[in-house]
Amino acid sequence: MTPYSIGPYSIGVDLGGTNLRVAAIDLAGKVLSRISIPATYEAGPQRVVSDIVTTVQQVRGQVGHDGLTGVGIGVPGYIDMQAGIIIGSANLFGFQNFPIRDEMQRHLNTVIILENDANAAALGEMWMGAGRSVKDMILLTLGTGIGGGIIIDGKVLHGSQGMAGEFGHMTVFPDGNPCGCGNYGCLEKHASATAIASMGRMMHFQHEVSSAADVFALAKAGNKRAEMVFEAMGRALGIALANLMNVFNFSLYVLSGGPLPAWDFFAPSMFMEIKRRSFTYERTNPRVEPALLGADAGLYGAAYLPLQNLPPAEIQG
């Protein structure tokens, strides 16, 4: 490896659905080293901790032991940050109440900070992505569901139990589609990738439609009903964004996830609803923009966790 002479850096860990990804990133956002290995979450916490520790040590070995400020981990699930424990996770089997932070600290002998993966992604976009110019922003991630994070004055808003930012379950149509959470008209039943695929199946029974990408392909080919799906999706998204603008008055709202390439199909109805429903938007003209870091947002955000309280320092190249 290139021998770096470096300043402070940290290591971010992203426990993604298919891959465990680890990257060393310096204060300027430069990726010094990165490794991705297949995830083995079904093998249980001891194996996952072992995989993380081994990979972090490899990355650390490549960059050097001096200057490491800590390791940040983006976890897909609810965590108790104070205790360093994963409370619940749909993907991480057997991790309930597992003291992942202390286990890792024992092996790695450095600061370990946990964060929810959606919050980490929001933090990453604020640090090195679409939000580089701001300290207050909201990220909405459109995927199977809709999640995201709220950044206020450069820090994640957690709420009283770390459950802030459940944008997917904001009610946009009080009598809308039923949701597994017990509600009707949740944003994610009208604007997630899953919702787009579902609406597509309902609208296009003469075509094979199994994903949001299929609906997007149909829309690009000029299919009017596929365009209507994105128009409906944009409307729901616009109602939610207008509500967030009226509540937060932030200058930036960032969207990420699979449906983003279909921006031109959903953005017109989204902005139409925003303009109609938020006089704050009309008066203050906040930005709504696509995320810039793609699947790396959570990795950057995780790496930023140990760095965010350091004083700015110059990085030697």
Next chain:
Amino acid sequence: MTPYSIGPYSIGVDLGGTNLRVAAIDLAGKVLSRISIPATYEAGPQRVVSDIVTTVQQVRGQVGHDGLTGVGIGVPGYIDMQAGIIIGSANLFGFQNFPIRDEMQRHLNTVIILENDANAAALGEMWMGAGRSVKDMILLTLGTGIGGGIIIDGKVLHGSQGMAGEFGHMTVFPDGNPCGCGNYGCLEKHASATAIASMGRMMHFQHEVSSAADVFALAKAGNKRAEMVFEAMGRALGIALANLMNVFNFSLYVLSGGPLPAWDFFAPSMFMEIKRRSFTYERTNPRVEPALLGADAGLYGAAYLPLQNLPPAEIQG
């Protein structure tokens, strides 16, 4: 006046609709002196500043000049906090771009801090009212419209232009009542005191109904249609609160304003909607409670502005 031997205190000013109220309050929340005079906003900014200055000096004279940390002012309108200027106000005629802070500072020779009146009320409830046990809370004020404030870690969330907390214009029914802001189904068109009176007029044409209090009187007398008005109002409020809970995950949401005495009529449908629409509520059990300070919330909040950055100190009785 009683000769006080006091520690740090501050003076809060509330520019209410009918009265200009000024109170000296100490760090423990004890009101040391208070004066209320009729408001003369139509006489223009110079007269209003003169009234404020005179009244503040009277209060200060009663308490003593030592220990005054500053004066906080709750302003009904949009303000530029950095510049100390009122940008716009429906009640304060001729104040547009008037440098009220510098004008007052010139006469009073102490720290002057401006805050929006709804934010000041939220701060007051956090400091000495329903939110005394918390540092994160939301206040919703049900009046002619619906306003309020967001307190995070003990401080007001302002947003990028001081317009955060416009809860009245959250969309609760996308195809609901038209609002002057250009939207349909704004919360304040379904749950403010004005909306209750308006729904009452529509539901009870055989009675004289001119205010929310009239509808409340009818409901108390057993009128089923008046009860239905509060049930509809509670539903709208519940949808908005569920959204706020999903977004903020705070442990406390406080309601204030004229319709609060009708709690027993609107609370059942409000909590029904909250439970259905916020799994965060079901999991974390946040409180929804009436405000405790009534019309004094803004006065307490204004007084708290110069105090909030002081280190806690013991007050001599």
